[in-house]
Amino acid sequence: MLIVGICGSPKKERSNTRLMLEKALEAASDSLSDGETKQATTMLLNISDFDIRHCTGCDSCVRKKPCPESAKDDMPMIEAHLLRADGIIIAAPSYFTSVPGVLKDFIDRSRFLKMQDHQLKNKVFGAITYAGLRYGGQEHVIDVLNRYALAQGMIVVGSLGSPVKDGTFGSGSLQTDEAGWRSAKDDSLAIRGSQKLGLRVAEIVKKLH
Template sequence: MKVLAIMGSPRRNGTGTEVMKMIERRLRERGEVEMEVLHLADVGLQPCRGCFSCIKLGEDRCPFREEREALEKRIEAADGIILVSPGYVQNVSGLMKDFIDRMAYTNHRPRFFGKKVMIVANGGAGLDRTLDALRIAIGGPEVVSELAYLALPWPTRPRTGEKNEKALLRATDRFHDAMVRKDMRPSFGNYMRFRFFKSASEAAREWLPADHAYYHRLDGYYYDVKIGVGTRLMAAASMAIAMPLMRGMAPWSGEDRP
């Protein structure tokens, strides 16, 4: 198995790197693994300019697509991805936020299916919010494991270190086991996401042509998988309730419907 770790800290030898070394050691204890550690500080990823081209017209229309595409090739080559960020003001680092912004189109048009993701936040208070941001960083691969690793700038009780170690081992084992299973059954939430975006892409085809082209060629799901009758019925009922509630976000023709 090949694992790509994407590090969001501007410090190459900080706490996140130490945590990553412990994760790598545990993965090697569980089986053969090829590790690649990528520091975003070394990539020089340009921040998003907010032109909206990647979402509206397609990711190939991004003015800085070459650097993003080089990073995406490394993601494609991996079976698993580990996203690591320090918690800065109860959020991700600036480097990791740049990465998330540059991958924003995948939240409209997911890719990298079948890959498993582990997300890691290290620091003090608010790590749950850092994990919230990491959870939606890439659309398509499945987040299977999360780790909040408490790291403070002063000595802490031995119990804190023990809790960190146990949490790290559990999270790493979940990540490893998910990569081994290779389960691609979608969750109900992901199926609902597909149904919503397919419907929305038709309604907004004039404004989001890339989304419309992407979803127009898809039928039951993003990839070939069996969706149970019960799941389809529940999703249809949920869509019937949700779509009218979201009318305020829909394209407006200038006339209110009754």
């Protein structure tokens, strides 16, 4: 069983979103490993480590022909990891209340997998986001990611914790109140939400396995 996480931040270092994704994958890994064998159960891919060209809208994928851009960039590498995965978690920062362009390029380019008989279908999917502002577009980012996964035929899940205290996805902000800012590592609610999202993805992966 394998859960692949994609960090959609363009940042090479100190990504808040990546921290949340790491928490989710740690929780998922603990849940998936049987305690004795320490086989790799999770993998984290930084979208910024890959060269991803824009979709040019040529519609080769619709005609079931290879994507011409995939001969020139790293998309086949990412696709190979995703095809091996049982679960996929995408974490994205809010950029003008949506996903960063580099992640949108990945989303658009992965249309090939959809057009080739929904190759990502039945993979369990969870979304995480992080933003600067307390009300900085988090719900819209989650919506974009979840709708992407639905279009790919994935099984979308949310975090599941206390019905009173926990939300339905991993989400947080650097802003605390009108005067204050924090480091993401001090955002305990966002970390807890991300861990619960990772656990939920792992739980459904195990049920389907």
